[in-house]
Amino acid sequence: MTRPHSSAPTGPVSAPRICPLCEATCGLILTLEDGRVTGARGDRADVFSRGFVCPKGAAFGELDGDPDRLARPLVRRDGRLRETSWDEAFTAVARGLRPVLEEHGPQAVATVLGNPNAHTMAGALYPPLLIGALGSRNVFTASTLDQMPKHVSSGLLYGDAMAVPVPDLDRTDHLLMIGANPLDSNGSLCTAPDFPGRLKALRRRGGRLVVIDPRRTRTAALADRYVAIRPGADALLLFAVVHTLFAEGLVRPGPLDEHLVGVAEVRGLAEDFTPEAVAGACDVPAEEIRALARELAAAPRAAVYGRIGSTTVAFGTLTSWLIDVLNILTGNLDRPGGAMFPLSATAAAPRPPRPGRGFALGRWHSRVGGHPEAKSELPVAALAEEIDTPGEGQVRALVSVAANPVLSAPNGARLDRALAGLDFMVSVDPYLNETARHAHVVLPPPPPSRSAHFDFTFNAFAVRNQVRYTRPPIPLGDDRPDEAEILARLVLCAGGRPDADHRSVDTATIARTLGKAVTDPLSPVHGHDPAVLAERLTGRTGAERRLDLMLRLGPYGEGFGADREGLTLEKLLAHPHGIDLGPLTPRVPELLRTRSGKIELCPDPIVGEALRLRRSLEDGAASPDSLVLVGRRHLRSNNSWMHNVPALTGGSNRCTLQVHPEDAARLGLCDGGGARVTGDGGAVEAPVEVTDTVRRGVVSLPHGWGHDRPGTRLSVAAATPGVNVNALSDGTRLDPLSGTAVLNGYPVRVTPVTLISLAPTP
Ligand SMILES: Nc1nc2c(c(=O)[nH]1)N[C@H]1C(S)=C(S)[C@@H](COP(=O)(O)OP(=O)(O)OC[C@H]3O[C@@H](n4cnc5c(=O)[nH]c(N)nc54)[C@H](O)[C@@H]3O)O[C@H]1N2
Ligand SMILES: Nc1nc2c(c(=O)[nH]1)N[C@H]1C(S)=C(S)[C@@H](COP(=O)(O)OP(=O)(O)OC[C@H]3O[C@@H](n4cnc5c(=O)[nH]c(N)nc54)[C@H](O)[C@@H]3O)O[C@H]1N2
Ligand code: SF4
Numbered sequence: 001m002t003r004p005h006s007s008a009p010t011g012p013v014s015a016p017r018i019c020p021l022c023e024a025t026c027g028l029i030l031t032l033e034d035g036r037v038t039g040a041r042g043d044r045a046d047v048f049s050r051g052f053v054c055p056k057g058a059a060f061g062e063l064d065g066d067p068d069r070l071a072r073p074l075v076r077r078d079g080r081l082r083e084t085s086w087d088e089a090f091t092a093v094a095r096g097l098r099p100v101l102e103e104h105g106p107q108a109v110a111t112v113l114g115n116p117n118a119h120t121m122a123g124a125l126y127p128p129l130l131i132g133a134l135g136s137r138n139v140f141t142a143s144t145l146d147q148m149p150k151h152v153s154s155g156l157l158y159g160d161a162m163a164v165p166v167p168d169l170d171r172t173d174h175l176l177m178i179g180a181n182p183l184d185s186n187g188s189l190c191t192a193p194d195f196p197g198r199l200k201a202l203r204r205r206g207g208r209l210v211v212i213d214p215r216r217t218r219t220a221a222l223a224d225r226y227v228a229i230r231p232g233a234d235a236l237l238l239f240a241v242v243h244t245l246f247a248e249g250l251v252r253p254g255p256l257d258e259h260l261v262g263v264a265e266v267r268g269l270a271e272d273f274t275p276e277a278v279a280g281a282c283d284v285p286a287e288e289i290r291a292l293a294r295e296l297a298a299a300p301r302a303a304v305y306g307r308i309g310s311t312t313v314a315f316g317t318l319t320s321w322l323i324d325v326l327n328i329l330t331g332n333l334d335r336p337g338g339a340m341f342p343l344s345a346t347a348a349a350p351r352p353p354r355p356g357r358g359f360a361l362g363r364w365h366s367r368v369g370g371h372p373e374a375k376s377e378l379p380v381a382a383l384a385e386e387i388d389t390p391g392e393g394q395v396r397a398l399v400s401v402a403a404n405p406v407l408s409a410p411n412g413a414r415l416d417r418a419l420a421g422l423d424f425m426v427s428v429d430p431y432l433n434e435t436a437r438h439a440h441v442v443l444p445p446p447p448p449s450r451s452a453h454f455d456f457t458f459n460a461f462a463v464r465n466q467v468r469y470t471r472p473p474i475p476l477g478d479d480r481p482d483e484a485e486i487l488a489r490l491v492l493c494a495g496g497r498p499d500a501d502h503r504s505v506d507t508a509t510i511a512r513t514l515g516k517a518v519t520d521p522l523s524p525v526h527g528h529d530p531a532v533l534a535e536r537l538t539g540r541t542g543a544e545r546r547l548d549l550m551l552r553l554g555p556y557g558e559g560f561g562a563d564r565e566g567l568t569l570e571k572l573l574a575h576p577h578g579i580d581l582g583p584l585t586p587r588v589p590e591l592l593r594t595r596s597g598k599i600e601l602c603p604d605p606i607v608g609e610a611l612r613l614r615r616s617l618e619d620g621a622a623s624p625d626s627l628v629l630v631g632r633r634h635l636r637s638n639n640s641w642m643h644n645v646p647a648l649t650g651g652s653n654r655c656t657l658q659v660h661p662e663d664a665a666r667l668g669l670c671d672g673g674g675a676r677v678t679g680d681g682g683a684v685e686a687p688v689e690v691t692d693t694v695r696r697g698v699v700s701l702p703h704g705w706g707h708d709r710p711g712t713r714l715s716v717a718a719a720t721p722g723v724n725v726n727a728l729s730d731g732t733r734l735d736p737l738s739g740t741a742v743l744n745g746y747p748v749r750v751t752p753v754t755l756i757s758l759a760p761t762p
């Protein structure tokens with residue numbers, strides 16, 4: 001490895017930096033030497049994470065200094081991507097987008113946003129402006145591979161798709177966890193540094209943990225009760241739990257009752273889903289389902305929580321809704337120790353309860369498949385067909401930010417081919433990977449050590465209200481822009497003003513926000529002069545000034561003088577390890593935005609899905625020989641982009657097909673041998689790992705692998721590429737309300753094969 005030479009070597013110094021590598025948002029202390037990160041440990045003074053760090057955070061330096069990270073932009077010339085200057089790269093973007101926009105209109109340009117946008121400041125601040133500047137409805141994000149069902153469920157129940165309750169982990173007595181494995185994922189839609197420690201604390205104080213998962217995960221190993229459900233059957237099981245609560249007189253919403261409509265309708269919907277009726281399909285005895293209901297109802301304070309195994313399934317929205325219904329019917333929603341709504345420092349300040357505009361679904365539909373929009377997005381599983389199907393409105397250009405859909409989305413092979421046919425594609429990504437290799441321009445953001453960090457997204461899902469900000473531990477230098485500047489310049493390119501000063505994007509956004517606030521009678525700045533207020537904002541960059549504005553106008557803000565004790569950027573900077581804002585507090589009815597001003601427990605789209613579920617039950621039980629596939633995550637990995645760091649690969653972090661011993665015997669598979677897995681979208685071959693941690697009838701293959709394409713720059717990952725699990729599905733299986741891809745619980749066939757070699761020839 002080459003060491004960057006530096007003229008004046010300095011001794012090691014340390015600096016705090018919030019970890020951007022998963023949703024836990026741990027505070028780290030980085031050791032810096034000669035402009036490099038040489039160490040990372042948990043920050044014991046961090047108000048939220050208190051010193052916790054996992055192997056990924058500890059490998060921050062290796063990931064940050066990965067020699068395969070791009071340092072300069074790439075532009076395609078004569079078919080090849082070549083390094084160029086930043087100005088030339090942006091000129092190429094403007095030149096690439098303009099003809100598509102002029103000849104074919106805004107719908108011809110699609111945007112695809114990947115998961116790391118939730119982990120960067122720029123990813124929170126600029127994509128909405130980019131989408132606005134493009135004016136295209138072809139917006140695709142990783143949400144439709146992930147949590148969109150939860151947004152739809154929250155939109156319908158509370159009128160606000162972003163109002164997602166999180167389990168009050170530190171105060172609950174009973175946690176019912178469905179399709180989540182925080183011991184490996186470190187938690188999701190539940191930001192909790194040291195999730196494992198918090199689960200152990202729950203058990204130490206006499207609380208109970210119940211885990212429902214077709215794999216006996218490391219999380220399941222901690223549980224008091226573990227239910228090895230058949231994949232995709234959770235909606236049936238949870239409906240039977242609802243049924244039991246009603247049948248046994250255990251429905252007690254408590255003080256929530258006055259804010260609820262639709263309880264009787266839910267009772268009616270649950271009528272047919274008796275424990276006996278669903279037991280076969282779930283492969284869970286009826287008495288165990290009753291026990292789940294009784295234990296939940298009996299717990300003094302309980303929370304039901306679901307993640308990937310509850311959302312990326314055929315009834316994802318229904319399952320997400322049932323999870324909240326259980327919290328509501330047992331009186332656990334919005335109470336300490338139950339499932340509560342965080343209030344982040346950059347959220348809108350609470351205001352008196354009032355009816356809202358409600359949540360609309362399907363306001364427009366995708367061109368080819370006719371899929372309804374959800375939260376102004378179309379299913380990313382439908383991106384390929386929007387690109388490769390000719391006709392009016394065909395997607396001809398793509399702006400991709402922090403996304404690798406060739407590996408992350410179903411039917412990656414079709415998308416791979418479709419991307420190759422685009423008129424223009426720009427990718428904002430630190431790596432030249434499976435998706436970026438198709439771009440005409442690649443704009444690499446600086447590594448995390450040279451980026452500021454604020455968790456706009458994850459503070460809104462945190463189990464404790466708190467606020468932290470870290471400036472770039474290592475100065476960026478003049479030779480490259482930060483991601484905020486990259487995205488601001490993309491916004492200008494999209495809006496046809498490529499030569500305007502990128503700072504104007506932030507100035508205009510601040511002016512717009514303040515202009516609105518001063519006309520709002522409930523705002524602390526009502527009637528003020530927006531220009532004068534803008535002058536008072538501090539911060540070195542536009543992004544910092546926007547953060548200052550959001551903090552000042554937020555729930556804990558100083559309101560431009562209204563509350564001198566309140567938050568500002570300056571105050572936050574004076575607390576480098578963060579400010580604790582206290583435990584979660586009840587927010588109903590203030591946060592409700594439904595038209596009725598109530599929690600609408602039984603909305604029409606849900607009724608339709610419940611009827612579909614009942615029909616699926618009538619279709620009969622699965623045959624004993626059928627196999628379905630589920631995914632899995634590994635602690636030392638993250639989706640598709642952490643296989644290029646030696647410290648994080650190898651050992652048990654491998655792309656193997658896990659098979660139960662009985663299935664292995666039946667299918668003629670042996671541990672270490674090969675298997676060919678075939679789904680309705682294609683086939684892959686992987687080494688077999690025989691293990692009884694997966695239940696019978698289920699095989700498991702992780703996602704994010706398949707690093708064997710030409711034209712990438714991932715030298716470590718390419719040596720052990722693995723296979724792309726998403727090649728198995730053709731992308732037509734979706735949760736209909738949310739457009740979320742079914743990534744778990746779809747049928748596959750498995751046969752033995754002899755694997756020649758998984759490594760590509762050098
Ligand atoms: N079969 C199956 N498929 C799945 C899943 C599953 O469970 N099973 N999970 C799904 C889920 S939950 C998700 S969220 C998606 C994720 O899907 P994607 O978001 O498409 O993929 P990621 O691998 O998270 O990362 C996308 C890209 O972000 C880049 N990146 C990293 N840091 C930065 C940064 O600071 N700035 C920028 N601009 N780019 C950066 C990486 O290099 C990578 O190319 O995958 C989904 N796919
Ligand atoms: N180390 C690591 N951490 C990560 C990531 C990573 O890739 N690696 N990815 C990050 C991202 S983007 C996300 S969204 C989160 C996800 O966070 P989690 O959801 O906690 O992570 P998963 O490991 O996908 O857990 C899903 C579980 O659902 C189970 N499951 C599958 N199908 C079903 C089903 O039908 N019913 C039930 N009840 N269970 C089912 C699987 O066996 C699996 O154990 O993790 C984040 N953190
Ligand atoms: S748990 Fe997540 S946030 Fe914490 S150190 Fe590990 S990767 Fe980073």
Ligand SMILES: [Mo]
Pocket residue numbers: 115142146
């Ligand atoms: Mo995700």
